[in-house]
Amino acid sequence: MxxxxxxxxxxxxxxxxxxxxxxxxxxxxxxxxxxxxxxxxxxxxxxxxxxxxxxxxxxxxxxxxxxxxxxxxxxxxxxxxxxxxxxxxxxxxxxxxxxxxxxxxxxxxxxxxxxxxxxxxxxxxxxxxxxxxxxxxxxxxxxxxxxxxxxxxxxxxxxxxxxxxxxxxxxxxxxxxxxxxxxxxxxxxxxxxxxxxxxxxxxxxxxxxxxxxxxxxxxxxxxxxxxxxxxxxxxxxxxxxxxxxxxxxKRQVKLKWRADPKVYVSHCDKGGVFIPTVSLGDTVKEGDEVGFIYSPRSFETLEKVKSPQTGYVFTIRENPVVHPGERLVSVPEIIEWLEN
Ligand SMILES: [Zn+2]
Structure with missing residues (x-):
């Protein structure tokens, strides 16, 4: 008691x-x-x-x-x-x-x-x-x-x-x-x-x-x-x-958080409209394409967006309209997979 x-x-x-x-x-x-x-x-x-x-x-x-x-x-x-x-x-x-x-x-x-x-x-x-x-x-x-x-x-x-x-x-x-x-x-x-x-x-x-x-x-x-x-x-x-x-x-993944977003978040160099080509939970390698930017004026592809490192597709930007330098897809490093 x-x-x-x-x-x-x-x-x-x-x-x-x-x-x-x-x-x-x-x-x-x-x-x-x-x-x-x-x-x-x-x-x-x-x-x-x-x-x-x-x-x-x-x-x-x-x-x-x-x-x-x-x-x-x-x-x-x-x-x-x-x-x-x-x-x-x-x-x-x-x-x-x-x-x-x-x-x-x-x-x-x-x-x-x-x-x-x-x-x-x-x-x-x-x-x-x-x-x-x-x-x-x-x-x-x-x-x-x-x-x-x-x-x-x-x-x-x-x-x-x-x-x-x-x-x-x-x-x-x-x-x-x-x-x-x-x-x-x-x-x-x-x-x-x-x-x-x-x-x-x-x-x-x-x-x-x-x-x-x-x-x-x-x-x-x-x-x-x-x-x-x-x-x-x-x-x-x-x-x-x-x-x-x-x-x-059954399965969980342990990811590594870093203070500097440049390490793990892909940015765009050109402004335009962003289309992701990966989904949440995908695993990608450094340099893999994670999406592209097209021009709302010409509909030409302006830029292919690459993953900054090998890791887990953790967040994808919500609003597709992007200005130069904005954050698009975060790909933190995978420390380990946990099996339960
Ligand atoms: Zn909060």
Whole structure:
């Protein structure tokens, strides 16, 4: 039997689900306060705590429906351990935008973790979430949404990128990434986002963390939502919070993320209209044609676009109208195929 848990002033008894808000008083110029909603599902038995958040980039909401399905079916009476859910960025969520005018950096909230109680509005929100919610977590899943023209993938950081992150934390983060069950694991082999992401702040503090990017064909793409639903559940199963064995796809691929897009993204030299000749998930060799540019004036082919390296066709540009120098197809290097 577990004890009651107190999360941000909310007491939750074993076997109960409860929700509340983090309040930041005098948040706005007019003196109004801010509320950040969160929920706690506290198991009857002792166990680990998983923290999950969705939409710190306010328009990236794909994970919401996965958590709606999962949290509505979970019975804390049968859980061993705790799940904490938070909708961390009410400002960007309201604006339906990735970032807001209140973010000190263009990458939005995910460039300022672990926040600052005396900083900008976004930094104050992050600090509150970090100290009141994330501080309870053994592991963290930060759900994001990517473009329509890419697969679902999971970002995590390779061992050694951070001097502070313990090897054990990096190893478990990779395990979480695999357990999430997306077709692609995308390992950051160099520092990402100035290492001020929630994920980086977590691993630097010894808390394994992943960032699933739920690519798909709409805001609620059935396949992406299903992967996220199964993925969070798999991690909860692996942590022993709920019963059962993780369900994984037969095959996953591990790709190498690089900070410099020139290394792995094909660019065009001429402007025009781009037609890809490869599909997502294809493997190509360095110098292979991945598409061509034609002129909307003459309909002549102006340029054949080549792959910058040998790798996996990971993203294809969404709008075919391109100006000189724009990015067209990304082809990260394949580290290995994982058979399950
Ligand atoms: Zn994002």
């Amino acid at each position: 577990s004890e009651p848990v107190k999360v941000a002033g909310l007491t939750v008894r074993p076997g109960e689900k409860a929700r509340s808000v983090l309040t930041i008083p005098n948040f706005w110029a007019d003196g109004q306060s801010l509320e950040i909603p969160f929920m706690v599902l506290h198991g009857k038995k002792l166990g680990k705590t998983l923290y999950v958040q969705v939409a710190q980039h306010g328009s990236e909401i794909m994970g919401l429906d996965a958590l709606r399905r999962l949290i509505n079916e979970l019975d804390p009476g049968k859980m061993s351990g705790t799940l904490i859910y938070c909708l961390p960025n009410p400002l960007a969520f309201r604006e339906k935008s990735r970032a807001t005018m209140f973010d000190p950096k263009p990458g939005g909230m995910n460039r300022i973790w672990p926040g600052d109680p005396e900083g900008s509005l976004t930094e104050r929100m992050a600090h509150k979430i970090w100290t009141e919610l994330v501080s309870h977590a053994d592991e963290v899943v930060d759900l994001h949404t990517a473009s329509r023209y890419c697969p679902v993938w999971v970002f995590y950081e390779a061992d050694g990128v951070s001097e502070k992150a313990p090897s054990e934390t990096a190893r478990r983060s990779e395990e979480m990434a695999r357990l999430f069950g997306a077709p692609v694991l995308y390992v950051e082999t160099e520092a990402y986002g100035g290492r001020r992401t929630l994920r980086a702040s977590c691993v630097d503090n010894g808390v394994p963390a992943i960032v699933p990017e739920l690519g798909g064909h709409a805001h609620f793409d059935e396949e992406a939502v299903n992967i996220a639903y199964r993925g969070v559940k798999n991690i909860m199963k692996d942590l022993g919070i709920i019963n059962g064995d993780a369900e994984l796809p």
